[in-house]
Amino acid sequence: MRKVIISVLGEDRPGIIAGVSKILFHEECNIENVNQTILQSEFSGIFIASVPARKSPEQLQAIMRLKLNELGLHIHVKPLQPYTPNPAFAQSEPFVITTRGPDRKGLVATITEVIAGHGVNVTHLQAVFKGGKNPNDNIMIYEVDVPETTDQQRLQQDLRQKAAALELTISIQHRHIFEALNRI
Numbered sequence: 091m092r093k094v095i096i097s098v099l100g101e102d103r104p105g106i107i108a109g110v111s112k113i114l115f116h117e118e119c120n121i122e123n124v125n126q127t128i129l130q131s132e133f134s135g136i137f138i139a140s141v142p143a144r145k146s147p148e149q150l151q152a153i154m155r156l157k158l159n160e161l162g163l164h165i166h167v168k169p170l171q172p173y174t175p176n177p178a179f180a181q182s183e184p185f186v187i188t189t190r191g192p193d194r195k196g197l198v199a200t201i202t203e204v205i206a207g208h209g210v211n212v213t214h215l216q217a218v219f220k221g222g223k224n225p226n227d228n229i230m231i232y233e234v235d236v237p238e239t240t241d242q243q244r245l246q247q248d249l250r251q252k253a254a255a256l257e258l259t260i261s262i263q264h265r266h267i268f269e270a271l272n273r274i
Contacts, residue, residue: 091140093170094147100163102133110137113157117150118142138170182235184265187249191258193219193228204252208245211235
């Protein structure tokens with residue numbers, strides 16, 4: 091079996107995950123990972139699946155498009171390259187960076203530029219912008235892996251400076267602390 095990555099995009103409605111997973115089951119594929127969300131009114135799903143060697147990614151994509159046509163979804167299937175760990179992240183610490191503040195163009199680009207400038211990898215990003223000046227309506231949560239070679243004080247200083255310039259409040263916490271404080 092080989093692995094593929096499948097992206098599914100389209101207008102949200104009940105039954106998308108059921109339809110995708112049913113097709114994969116009937117095609118003798120095994121779902122290994124799924125990350126799915128709704129962004130405003132759009133469904134976005136990424137699936138990693140093991141596929142029988144006799145079935146090409148192109149064949150699977152054609153089958154999925156045919157069988158999911160009535161849902162109006164955009165389907166893309168491609169081979170998943172074998173994972174090669176980046177040695178820079180072998181020794182890293184997980185952190186959560188949260189910003190709140192007035193909405194404006196370029197917030198994600200500006201904050202991620204600071205993060206990337208320190209060699210830090212964003213592993214998950216959730217941003218909700220409702221517009222306006224109410225800081226509780228505009229939140230960004232970045233989950234990041236900070237290599238042990240990164241100067242954490244300098245990273246935090248640069249992030250706080252950039253956040254202040256953008257009128258954002260910022261919180262930078264180790265993921266374990268973030269999870270402990272935000273446990274329901």
